[in-house]
Amino acid sequence: MKRLFITLAAVVAFFQLASAQEYLPKWQEGYMDIHTIATGRGDATLVIMPDGTTLMIDAGDNGKKKDKQHPNDSKRAGEWQSIYMKHFMTGLPGNGKVDYAMITHFHDDHMGAISEMLPGSNGYGLSGITLVGEMVGYNKLLDRGYPKYDFPAKNVNGANKKFMEEYHKFVKYQMGLGMEMEQFKPGLLNQIKMVHNPKKYKRNFEIRNLAADGKVWTGKGEKAEKQYTGDPKLFDENVNSCALRITYGDFKYYNGGDLSGGNWPSYKSDERDMETPVAHVCGDVDVAKANHHGYYDTCNGAFLNIVSPEVLIIDARSDNHPVPSTMTRMTDPLVWTRQPEFYITVDQARGKLGEDLWKHFKPWGHIVVRVYEGGEKYQVFVLDADKLDYPVIYKSDIKTAGK
Ligand SMILES: [Zn+2]
Secondary structure (H helix, E strand, O other): OHHHHHHHHHHHHHHHHHHOOOEOOOOOOOOEEEEEOOOOOOOEEEEEOOOOOEEEEEEOOOOOOOOOOOOOOOOOHHHHHHHHHHHHHOOOOOOOOEEEEEOOOOOHHHHOOOOOOEOOOOOOOEOHHHHHHHHOOEEEEEEOOOOOOOOOOOOOOHHHHHHHHHHHHHHHHHHHOOOEEEEOOOOOEOOOOOOOOHHHHOOOEEEEEEEEOOEEEOOOOOOEEEOOOOOHHHOOHHHHOOEEEEEEOOEEEEEOOOOOEOOOOOOOOOOOEOHHHHHHHHOOOOEEEOHHHHOOOOOOHHHHHHHOOOEEEEOOOOOOOOOHHHHHHHOOOOOOOOOOEEEEOOOOOHHHHOHHHHOOEOOOOEEEEEEOHHHOEEEEEEEOOOOOOOEEEEEOOOEEOOO
């Protein structure tokens, strides 16, 4: 009898220990989840809208071995992103594919690269957007260049030219299988919209395209205006990034790819402040992804104070994400009066930043913003980026949206 009791006690203790591990509670209709997926090789965000419609923003893989990959090096970043997305898309309405995929701009850390590319069997190489496209699939894909890819010049992105050729082949092949393709146009309202139950959320959900191709929404109707003078070929790919704002009830989220907020000596033009005009039409949001990974030329004071998120996410893949000068600016209450909670996907910048700057961050990992029914409250979860069952390693208090 005594032995049985001890065995039972051991079994109970085991289950208590096992159940101590917390996981993200399952998505349910009415929730909006925004996952910033941590691989350490490039940006990837998955949005699950309140009706279950999915939007993937970027699927990056810079193919650089020096950037530490998570959870490990046994697969490519696109495979890890696909495995993650399939895990959290299980049980959603639809055909299992991502309803909308978009690329903010044509750089490897947002769409994939020729280096470390897998050969594939459909006539194009697999990395980033093409790899996730094969493993998960897209019903519709948007980018800033389709169909002509001629802005600001015929070769829209010299730096990633070889992979762009693979990408064009991918698009052609997938369109033959039924994938829809569209150009992301600045100013448009609901170019990306719910596909499963839009009527139910008609009054409290919208997606506004804020910027693309150096043009920014004017704030009136669906008009957009160019922000530069002179030759657009002087500008780098980053300033042409697509930016959008998602609104659900009182809650607002901003993502603007690698938009720049000012000049940086390595670039030719001194007209690189896209952040300030975008901030003016975007207005105050609850959660923002920092532009350009918190690099030197980004997150200027005007942008921070106008957009003024309660939660700032840095999607990082190098020891310059963020750079110390930008982190110093962002954490200076004289620059940015309303200090947010800082979140980051990987810890590569920790050494360069030093503990005084690093201490502002919550534990690093996959970052999930869960907006509760109606968009009045939200909460941030951080999931372990090195474990394949994605345990929760941090969760914020429940926040009121629109404050
Ligand atoms: Zn980037």
